[in-house]
Amino acid sequence: MARQVRVRFAPSPTGEPHVGNIRTALFNWLYARHMGGVFILRIEDTDVARKVEGALEAILASLRWLGLDWDEGPEVGGPYGPYVQSQRLKLYEEAARKLVEGGDAYHCYCSPQRLQEMREEQTRRKQPTGYDRRCRHLDEGERARAKAQGIPPVVRFKMPLDGQTPFDDLIRGEVTFANETQDDFVILKSDGYPTYHLASVVDDHLMEITHVMRADEWLSSTPRHVRLYDALGYEKPLFAHLPIILGPDRSKLSKRHGAVSVLHYRDTGYLPEAMGNFLALLGWSLDDHTEVIPREELIRHFSIERIGKAGAIFSQEKLAWMNGMYIRQMSQEALAGRILPTLEEALPAAVSRPLSGEYVHAITPLVQERLKTLADAPPLMDFFFLEELEYPHEELVQKGLDRDSTRKALEAALGRVAALDAWSAPSLEDVLRPLAGELEMKTGQLFGAIRVAVTGQRAAPPLFETMAVLGRDRCTRRLRAAIERLVSR
RNA sequence: GCCCUCAUCGUCUAGCCGGCCCAGGACGCCACCCUUUCAAGGUGGAGAUCAGGGGUUCGAAUCCCCUUGGGGGCACCA
Numbered sequence: 148m149a150r151q152v153r154v155r156f157a158p159s160p161t162g163e164p165h166v167g168n169i170r171t172a173l174f175n176w177l178y179a180r181h182m183g184g185v186f187i188l189r190i191e192d193t194d195v196a197r198k199v200e201g202a203l204e205a206i207l208a209s210l211r212w213l214g215l216d217w218d219e220g221p222e223v224g225g226p227y228g229p230y231v232q233s234q235r236l237k238l239y240e241e242a243a244r245k246l247v248e249g250g251d252a253y254h255c256y257c258s259p260q261r262l263q264e265m266r267e268e269q270t271r272r273k274q275p276t277g278y279d280r281r282c283r284h285l286d287e288g289e290r291a292r293a294k295a296q297g298i299p300p301v302v303r304f305k306m307p308l309d310g311q312t313p314f315d316d317l318i319r320g321e322v323t324f325a326n327e328t329q330d331d332f333v334i335l336k337s338d339g340y341p342t343y344h345l346a347s348v349v350d351d352h353l354m355e356i357t358h359v360m361r362a363d364e365w366l367s368s369t370p371r372h373v374r375l376y377d378a379l380g381y382e383k384p385l386f387a388h389l390p391i392i393l394g395p396d397r398s399k400l401s402k403r404h405g406a407v408s409v410l411h412y413r414d415t416g417y418l419p420e421a422m423g424n425f426l427a428l429l430g431w432s433l434d435d436h437t438e439v440i441p442r443e444e445l446i447r448h449f450s451i452e453r454i455g456k457a458g459a460i461f462s463q464e465k466l467a468w469m470n471g472m473y474i475r476q477m478s479q480e481a482l483a484g485r486i487l488p489t490l491e492e493a494l495p496a497a498v499s500r501p502l503s504g505e506y507v508h509a510i511t512p513l514v515q516e517r518l519k520t521l522a523d524a525p526p527l528m529d530f531f532f533l534e535e536l537e538y539p540h541e542e543l544v545q546k547g548l549d550r551d552s553t554r555k556a557l558e559a560a561l562g563r564v565a566a567l568d569a570w571s572a573p574s575l576e577d578v579l580r581p582l583a584g585e586l587e588m589k590t591g592q593l594f595g596a597i598r599v600a601v602t603g604q605r606a607a608p609p610l611f612e613t614m615a616v617l618g619r620d621r622c623t624r625r626l627r628a629a630i631e632r633l634v635s636r
Numbered sequence: 637g638c639c640c641u642c643a644u645c646g647u648c649u650a651g652c653c654g655g656c657c658c659a660g661g662a663c664g665c666c667a668c669c670c671u672u673u674c675a676a677g678g679u680g681g682a683g684a685u686c687a688g689g690g691g692u693u694c695g696a697a698u699c700c701c702c703u704u705g706g707g708g709g710c711a712c713c714a
Contacts, residue, residue, distance in 0.1 A: 157714090158714090159713080159714050161713085161714075191714065193713090193714080194712095194713055194714065196713085197713060197714075255712090259711090259712070262711085262712085263711095266710095266711090269637090269638095270637075272637090273637040273638085274637075274638080275637070275638040275639075275710075276637085276638075276710055277638090277710070299712095301712050302712095303712095319640095319641070319642095322640070322641080323640090324639070324640070325639080328638070328639050328640090328710090329639090330710085332711090333711080333712050335712085336712040337712055338712075340712085342711090342712070342713080342714085343713075343714050347714090362708095363641075363642095363707085363708060363709095364708055364709065364714090365708095365709090365714090366640065366641070366708075366709075367639070367640050367641085367708070367709040367710075368709075368710095369640095370640095388641090390642085390707095391707070391708065393706095393707080395647090397706065397707070398706095398707075398708095399707075399708075425648095428648065428649080428662095429648075430648095432648085432649055432650070434650070434661090435649080435650035435651070435660060435661055435662095436650080436660080436661045436662075437661090437662095438648095438661080438662055438663085455648095455649080456641080456642060456643090457641095457642050457643065457706095457707090458642075458706085458707060458708085459647090459648065459649090460647060460648075461648095462647055462648065462663070462664085464647080464663060464664055465647075465648065465662080465663045465664080466663095467663095468662090468663055468664085469663085471675095471676090475676075514675095515676090516675055516676040516677090517674065517675045517676075518675090527674095576672095579672095580672090583672090589672090590672055591671095591672050591673075592672090593672080594672035594673075595672070595673065597672090598672075598673060599673095604673090604674090605673060605674080606673055606674035606675080607673070607674070608673095608674080608675085609671095609672075609673085609674095610672060610673080611672090
């Protein structure tokens with residue numbers, strides 16, 4: 148039996164995770180679940196300066212919102228912990244020391260200023276940029292002198308000077324880098340923290356990660372990792388570099404493209420099911436026609452083989468459509484349950500709380516197929532809750548009618564409706580539909596006037612159902628108010 | 637500048653171990669139907685000489701080469 152699959156999502160707590168990061172998490176999670184493997188969450192907080200307060204919480208919240216549960220990691224623990232790199236510093240120091248002692252790494256005393264000047268000079272001369280290896284060649288005396296000056300050194304890894312570093316990528320195939328294009332990169336910073344390269348290699352090994360599935364931007368540093376694995380005597384994991392998610396301008400998706408935070412989508416009324424489905428389709432496909440894929444199906448069918456190679460633009464429009472699909476698929480109960488809190492939050496303060504769950508439940512089927520996001524609900528439903536409707540009285544006057552005829556029509560409608568025994572959609576329709584003919588106007592004209600009177604809007608859910616839910620009292624009051632508006636200019 | 641990488645409708649993509657593809661689906665867009673408005677739904681349409689050029693082959697979106705274009709990387713950031 149093959150070894151159990153162990154994959155990880157390894158974000159750094161530098162802000163709210165964006166959709167690209169989470170897509171990486173999703174792919175790892177799907178793969179783990181598909182293979183009956185283990186999904187590990189590891190926090191890569193080795194950059195003290197970039198650490199952002201609350202970022203870890205945002206990461207956990209994002210994953211939880213999307214239903215991406217981790218088998219090992221923060222808050223759940225596991226046999227390979229701790230899962231936060233700042234708590235594993237000794238491990239990296241030890242690895243770095245071993246490398247130095249074994250001749251695979253060395254201390255470097257070059258100042259940041261010198262490195263910067265070196266890079267500028269290289270750029271000016273249109274030379275490839277990279278560390279010039281000065282400290283690799285220090286003799287005993289120079290080394291002792293630098294040490295004596297008390298300069299805190301960094302540790303650099305000795306990349307081979309010639310030859311090649313090839314590796315297999317599950318998505319790209321074989322990728323080869325010429326070693327002469329590689330420089331001696333830093334593995335341990337002067338503050339004692341490791342860089343990503345060292346920390347991720349050490350941890351992936353210690354945590355027995357079998358597949359490193361990460362964003363494509365890591366492809367070019369993979370030869371470093373390959374060399375590190377070899378020097379450390381570690382067995383290498385399999386690599387899979389995921390295509391990048393792009394903004395509309397085809398550059399890597401970032402804040403400047405607008406809404407990229409996963410939590411933002413949560414807060415603006417997107418469903419995690421829809422988000423997950425949409426993200427899964429960004430770089431992966433099931434076949435030539437399936438778009439809406441339930442989570443269990445995603446797990447059942449997910450495979451690395453069907454991950455594409457080209458970057459994909461994040462399409463807000465398609466996400467919105469997908470979200471609408473999921474909203475329409477929901478049960479009335481479930482949807483009402485999700486709408487209620489957004490209403491509580493977004494409706495004007497004048498509307499008394501708490502809102503009636505029963506009432507919301509009654510309205511829900513009227514708006515269900517009109518929602519793209521949950522955030523669409525409040526403006527679509529507010530007239531169900533407001534006491535006074537605000538609208539310009541001209542809205543009442545439908546095309547082909549004037550003030551007077553509209554007023555008369557509304558008066559007639561009010562009369563019919565007030566006399567009704569049973570207040571229901573069918574009975575309202577029974578009495579109002581014939582009225583249009585009697586008034587010699589089109590149904591659209593009559594109904595349009597009533598709609599504005601009763602909802603304050605030209606576009607609203609079906610009239611009779613709406614009136615039925617609103618109730619006799621509200622409807623007759625609103626009809627009277629509308630007539631009043633037309634009388635007093 | 638150097639290294640790596642990618643390339644099918646505006647977008648996401650299927651097809652890519654060659655013929656079933658003068659390229660299929662979806663989003664968006666446009667019509668029409670349904671209809672009391674708005675949606676939803678239905679039907680249809682526009683939209684890709686498969687980046688371009690060379691090969692290989694009876695036959696190429698599919699294989700090879702080159703070019704072009706895009707993207708990513710080139711930190712004591714991840």
